[in-house]
Amino acid sequence: METLHFSIFIQAPKEKIWAVLWDDATYRQWTAAFCEGTYAVSDWEEGSKIHFLSPTGDGMNSLIQTKKEYEYMAFKHLGELKNFQEMPIDEATQVWTGAMETYRLTTTSDGVLLETTMDCLAQYQQYFLDTFPKALTIVKELSETK
Template sequence: METLEYQIEINAEPEKVWTVLWSDISYRQWTSAFTEGSFYVGTWEEDSIMKFFDPENNGMYSRVLKNDPNKEMIFLHLGEIFDGIEAPQDWGDATESYLLEETEDGTKLTAKIKSSEEFKGFFEDKFPNALQNVKHLSENQL
């Protein structure tokens, strides 16, 4: 596992960035950088299972390890979903975390992904665009 880290400065308060990251409508917008039509099913409560889908009902499922509102969200990826069917994977500590730090000008958002080599190129290609989407939504939505 390799830890990939991406950061972006956003001219909006952490509460606004948090809402953009995890509310249904804006989540669909910023994650379009990964797959157009992405959505989730579940709640962001700690220890709950979240399912992340593309429009064809394929994706992955994860356990929410930490949800500290407006500060930190961490989930552990557990497996893939094919045609709506869960397929557990042995990905070890494949975590994805989002840390929001209040700054003088707004928020520094840091995303850290523990990834296997097979997904590294995908994340390096897509994550910067996804964070730009978060920045745009956070700075321009009412």
């Protein structure tokens, strides 16, 4: 598994960017770059489960491993969701269970730097190399205009 890194400078307060990232309405907007209609179900608290879902109920079951408001969020991906249900860990899932995805906001002289990392299997790398920059551009646009 490879760790992919993405970043973008945003001219907005960290609090605004954080809200764009994790508030339901704007979360749905920027994650549409990955899959139209994507949403998350969680209380967004550290240690809580989170379900990343497509409109058909497929997706990922994860854990909010670390949450430092306005600074850092880390998700540990645990398994698959099918038809809104958590699936048992099988041989294919075992390869990536425990993969991490992180988001960090850092104030710099050039604005706020949003950095994200994600552990990714080789067969999905090109997809995320193509789509993640598009998603971050949407976060930037929403943060700078709202």
